[in-house]
Amino acid sequence: MIFEVLSLFPDAFSGFLNSSIIARAREKKLLAVNLTDYRQFSLNKHHKVDDYPYGGFAGMVIQAQPIYSALIELLEKGNAPVVYFTPQGRPLTQKILESYSSYKRIILLCGHYKEIDQRVRDLCVSDEISLGDYVLTGGEIPALAFIDGVSRLLPGVLSDRESANSDSFSNEGLGFPCYTRPEIFMGLGIPEVLLSGNHKEIKKWALEQGKRLTVTRRPDLKK
Numbered sequence: 440m441i442f443e444v445l446s447l448f449p450d451a452f453s454g455f456l457n458s459s460i461i462a463r464a465r466e467k468k469l470l471a472v473n474l475t476d477y478r479q480f481s482l483n484k485h486h487k488v489d490d491y492p493y494g495g496f497a498g499m500v501i502q503a504q505p506i507y508s509a510l511i512e513l514l515e516k517g518n519a520p521v522v523y524f525t526p527q528g529r530p531l532t533q534k535i536l537e538s539y540s541s542y543k544r545i546i547l548l549c550g551h552y553k554e555i556d557q558r559v560r561d562l563c564v565s566d567e568i569s570l571g572d573y574v575l576t577g578g579e580i581p582a583l584a585f586i587d588g589v590s591r592l593l594p595g596v597l598s599d600r601e602s603a604n605s606d607s608f609s610n611e612g613l614g615f616p617c618y619t620r621p622e623i624f625m626g627l628g629i630p631e632v633l634l635s636g637n638h639k640e641i642k643k644w645a646l647e648q649g650k651r652l653t654v655t656r657r658p659d660l661k662k
Contacts, residue, residue, distance in 0.1 A: 440469070440542070441473065442586050443547065447501075500552065501555040529566075
């Protein structure tokens with residue numbers, strides 16, 4: 440899997456890409472993340488990429504030309520979906536992450552300031568995604584979340600793939616409470632069923648707990 444990331448602030452990705460599971464996956468060549476600062480494609484002598492919006496609205500808008508030029512260069516190397524992160528996009532879900540895990544190459548576009556020129560979206564963007572009903576200063580954090588969510592679904596990235604299959608949203612609901620050693624902590628114990636060794640009952644408990652949490656915390660997930 441190759442992630443092509445277009446951003447004004449590629450340094451924002453350095454800590455994430457060099458830590459934990461993602462770092463190990465990159466070392467094993469299971470995934471690659473190529474960072475491109477689209478400011479370098481600006482035809483302005485000062486590499487300026489933003490301007491005032493038509494209509495007299497407040498804020499600054501990223502011009503079409505730098506992003507368009509950067510995208511065309513990437514697309515000439517091979518066709519790939521172009522994902523733009525915006526509050527106007529469809530909410531990111533586990534199913535969306537799963538649908539993208541089968542691609543070999545994905546282009547991720549990170550906006551900044553108020554917006555990017557709509558014409559880039561009309562000409563080049565194939566999907567628009569939002570992290571939720573709130574606004575961030577740019578698309579870097581959503582891109583990080585997307586890369587992380589897709590990467591853990593790739594073969595070999597997680598040492599225990601079965602663990603991902605029991606996570607929240609993998610089965611259209613929330614996951615179950617988890618416990619580890621010690622058996623007693625601050626006077627609190629562990630549900631007896633988890634110590635029973637009865638795998639049938641343990642699986643039943645986990646399903647019931649997941650359903651309970653889904654109903655009480657995320658009833659919107661129940662059809």
